[in-house]
Amino acid sequence: MRPVRVVTALLVCLALVACAVPHQRDDTGTSKLAITEPDVDAVYARYREVYNAAVDIDSAQPLSVVERGSVLDIDTAAFQVEGGAVPTTLRADQVAVPRFEAYPLWFMAVASTDDGDERRVQVFSRASSVDTWTLVASPQIVADAELPELRASGDANAVAVAPDDDRGMALSPQSAVDAYVASLSILPEQAGDGVAGDDAFLQQMRDAFGQSQALPDVEFTQAWGADPVEHAVRTSDGGALVFATLHRSDQFQVTPGRTVTYPEGTVQKALAPEGIVGTGTVRFDHQVLLLVPPGRGDVRVLGQFGGVVAVE
Amino acid sequence: MGRKIGAWALTVLGVLIAVAGVAVMVVLGPDGRVTTGPHTIDTDAAAVVTAPGVVKIVGVQVDLLVEVPIDKPVFVGVGNTVDVQDYLQNTARVEVTSYEAPWTIATRDVEGEPNLPSAPTALDWWIASQAGLGGADISLTLPDEPVSIAVVAVGSTNLSGLEVTMAYGIRGGFGRGAGIVLLGVGVAWFGVLLRRHRVWHDEGPHDDEALVEEVEVFVYVDEHGVEHEIDPSELDGFEVVDEGTPEPVVEPAPEAGAQLEPVVAAEPAVYVWIDDDGVEHEVSEDELHEFEVVEDDAPGEEPR
Numbered sequence: 001m002r003p004v005r006v007v008t009a010l011l012v013c014l015a016l017v018a019c020a021v022p023h024q025r026d027d028t029g030t031s032k033l034a035i036t037e038p039d040v041d042a043v044y045a046r047y048r049e050v051y052n053a054a055v056d057i058d059s060a061q062p063l064s065v066v067e068r069g070s071v072l073d074i075d076t077a078a079f080q081v082e083g084g085a086v087p088t089t090l091r092a093d094q095v096a097v098p099r100f101e102a103y104p105l106w107f108m109a110v111a112s113t114d115d116g117d118e119r120r121v122q123v124f125s126r127a128s129s130v131d132t133w134t135l136v137a138s139p140q141i142v143a144d145a146e147l148p149e150l151r152a153s154g155d156a157n158a159v160a161v162a163p164d165d166d167r168g169m170a171l172s173p174q175s176a177v178d179a180y181v182a183s184l185s186i187l188p189e190q191a192g193d194g195v196a197g198d199d200a201f202l203q204q205m206r207d208a209f210g211q212s213q214a215l216p217d218v219e220f221t222q223a224w225g226a227d228p229v230e231h232a233v234r235t236s237d238g239g240a241l242v243f244a245t246l247h248r249s250d251q252f253q254v255t256p257g258r259t260v261t262y263p264e265g266t267v268q269k270a271l272a273p274e275g276i277v278g279t280g281t282v283r284f285d286h287q288v289l290l291l292v293p294p295g296r297g298d299v300r301v302l303g304q305f306g307g308v309v310a311v312e
Numbered sequence: 313m314g315r316k317i318g319a320w321a322l323t324v325l326g327v328l329i330a331v332a333g334v335a336v337m338v339v340l341g342p343d344g345r346v347t348t349g350p351h352t353i354d355t356d357a358a359a360v361v362t363a364p365g366v367v368k369i370v371g372v373q374v375d376l377l378v379e380v381p382i383d384k385p386v387f388v389g390v391g392n393t394v395d396v397q398d399y400l401q402n403t404a405r406v407e408v409t410s411y412e413a414p415w416t417i418a419t420r421d422v423e424g425e426p427n428l429p430s431a432p433t434a435l436d437w438w439i440a441s442q443a444g445l446g447g448a449d450i451s452l453t454l455p456d457e458p459v460s461i462a463v464v465a466v467g468s469t470n471l472s473g474l475e476v477t478m479a480y481g482i483r484g485g486f487g488r489g490a491g492i493v494l495l496g497v498g499v500a501w502f503g504v505l506l507r508r509h510r511v512w513h514d515e516g517p518h519d520d521e522a523l524v525e526e527v528e529v530f531v532y533v534d535e536h537g538v539e540h541e542i543d544p545s546e547l548d549g550f551e552v553v554d555e556g557t558p559e560p561v562v563e564p565a566p567e568a569g570a571q572l573e574p575v576v577a578a579e580p581a582v583y584v585w586i587d588d589d590g591v592e593h594e595v596s597e598d599e600l601h602e603f604e605v606v607e608d609d610a611p612g613e614e615p616r
Contacts, residue, residue, distance in 0.1 A: 022454075022482060023370055024368045024369060025368055025369075025370050025456060025457075029458070030364045030365070030393045032393075032394045032395070032457065032458075102397075103394070103398045105394075128398055128429075129396075129398040129399040129437065130430035130434075130435065
């Protein structure tokens with residue numbers, strides 16, 4: 001018998017014995033993966049169950065169990081329109097789970113419907129240890145959109161980026177969102193040299209601005225704002241995917257005797273059946289998925305989910 | 313020399329492993345665990361919890377029994393430290409800040425709300441948990457993640473009169489100890505075999521020393537000079553003329569692919585001249601022309 005074989009056999013035996021011996025953890029830090037993949041399936045199953053139950057009873061009331069924040073506001077408004085909410089078959093195709101040292105915990109998932117027509121990048125969050133998982137972001141992307149690869153770390157297949165972390169990027173997630181809001185706030189004829197690139201969402205919002213501004217006998221102004229960034233993940237090239245909630249406020253000053261009305265089947269019509277007389281404000285929430293590239297580059301929107309949440 | 317040192321090292325290592333295995337068996341006993349308690353924790357808070365970093369061991373089997381008097385509802389659970397800390401962060405509690413086996417603990421009181429934010433039984437992140445009236449127990453193998461142990465009063469009660477009994481060990485620890493002993497004995501025995509040169513030689517071509525077995529052989533030489541091997545029991549009728557130890561003969565190893573053929577010894581012919589007195593005189597081949605050559609191979613034929 002060769003000595004090498006003997007030593008190898010001995011080392012294997014010792015390794016097996018060592019596996020059975022209790023030992024101290026190498027990592028003394030305190031952290032946990034936000035969720036395990038089997039639990040993600042359970043979260044989605046519960047979401048579908050509650051959402052579809054809400055559709056069945058034609059009431060948004062149960063949604064607060066599985067949704068929170070602007071997602072809940074947008075869906076609640078959609079329930080005001082007859083046929084505005086349809087049953088969902090969304091289930092997670094890909095899951096990105098960061099590791100956290102404290103609550104809130106959250107994970108990102110790319111989900112699609114059974115027919116493949118609808119594809120969303122969603123964030124479920126657990127605010128505290130006594131809360132359940134709720135959907136807090138749900139931007140929709142085109143069916144064949146390719147998302148950038150995410151950076152993994154250890155047993156976590158995603159790395160959360162702090163809102164003020166600008167390492168490797170020209171802007172931190174929060175700064176990128178602020179810059180994007182600044183671009184939206186610039187009138188169409190002045191836009192173009194802003195930080196944000198000329199993406200589809202930006203174009204869509206400028207078109208909407210132009211339509212409202214073109215209304216006769218109406219003085220129209222628009223204001224944009226954003227919630228603090230809570231969810232961002234690092235891409236493998238050093239950039240970041242940032243989930244942001246934007247607030248848009250369309251203010252109408254209508255000439256006396258005139259009315260701004262909306263078509264049937266719209267949320268605006270459901271919330272303001274008589275239209276806007278005198279002064280009125282239509283509030284929108286837009287959830288966007290922003291790509292912040294590494295180095296210097298244009299911030300652009302990869303997907304969005306939004307709608308009217310109030311007419312005042 | 314190096315091999316001998318290695319053999320000794322293996323032997324010593326084997327003995328040490330075996331001793332360690334015996335120690336495991338002795339410490340854990342046949343049930344594979346050590347039991348301690350019941351120990352009283354004096355508190356009237358709603359929770360007792362281990363602080364982050366107190367539970368550092370991985371792979372230990374822990375059985376925990378908590379008991380409270382007069383059948384008060386009580387809950388015991390183990391969860392990831394992130395979860396447990398978040399759950400109890402605002403609750404008045406006793407934190408166990410250090411633990412030494414078998415049962416030496418340090419605690420501190422943390423002020424907070426008297427009640428829990430939610431019933432512990434409603435939470436889904438416990439790794440192991442149980443609730444009961446007057447007592448509850450859990451059994452788990454500590455996972456490779458930061459965990460905290462929490463004892464919680466359920467409802468509007470508190471943990472006054474709390475007693476904790478704990479057992480810890482290795483699942484199947486006695487058997488594993490026995491396995492370690494066997495492994496150690498095996499390693500030690502292998503070292504012994506090495507020292508006795510009985511292991512390395514079974515692959516001869518790889519070794520630099522040939523194994524030579526000495527065998528005493530007795531032969532007699534007949535009148536034709538031919539050697540005949542005889543049994544030692546037949547020695548009586550012979551005169552022993554040489555008792556020397558034969559020199560070991562190392563045969564060259566055949567080359568790969570070489571075909572062994574029987575070797576036929578070419579015995580040189582001896583020519584003799586017999587004078588008138590019958591005395592034989594050896595002659596060389598050069599002198600043969602002076603004589604008439606007569607074949608003399610037939611046994612029993614008279615020499616000429």
